[in-house]
Amino acid sequence: MSYTISRIIQNESxxxxxxxxREALANHGFGVLTExxxxxxxxxxLDKDMPEYLILGACNPAMAWEAIGIEPRVGAMLPCNVILREVSEGVEVSAIDPVVSMSxxxxxxxxxxxxxxxxxxxxVVQAI
Structure with missing residues (x-):
């Protein structure tokens, strides 16, 4: 079972x-809280080199409010991380699958x- 929603984008920096x-996240009600x-x-x-790798901590306030109202300790699992990483085929975009993480x-x-x-x-992932 995959724990992310992913796709690779080719021919884009x-x-x-x-x-x-960031635009797709904003268009779907998410803000980036952490980066x-x-x-x-x-x-x-560590003085180690690696390809580009960025973690965006995204939050949809309305959905977070709803989740916290149902289960107050769920905040330990927030925000929803979205990663961008450089791979040989292009840039992979992966978002956490909250159904899997909340299982x-x-x-x-x-x-x-x-x-x-x-x-x-x-x-969001498809819109990028």
Whole structure:
């Protein structure tokens, strides 16, 4: 079972895919709360080189509000991470599948919210 919703974008620069990802997230009600430049961090902390790799911590406030209202500790699993990484074929975009990540919580109402978030993130990934 895959734990991400992914696709590879070819013939686009990493910077262009990053721009398009942020636009697609915003168009679907997500804001970027956190950003981790993994490539820069690994270089700084370990002096290791790696391809471009960016983690965007995305949050849809309305859906987060709903999830927290159902299960207050679900915040430990938020925000929804979206990664952009340079691969030989282009730029891979991967979003966490919230249905899979929330499967550890035995709450059917929360699973319904996770399904709505998964649908939105699938639309985001396809829109990039």
């Amino acid at each position: 990493f910077q262009e895919v990053d721009k398009r990802a 981790i430049d993994v490539k820069a961090t690994m270089k700084k902390k 550890a919580i035995d709450n059917d109402e929360l699973k319904q919210v996770a399904g709505k978030v998964r649908d939105s993130l699938s639309e």
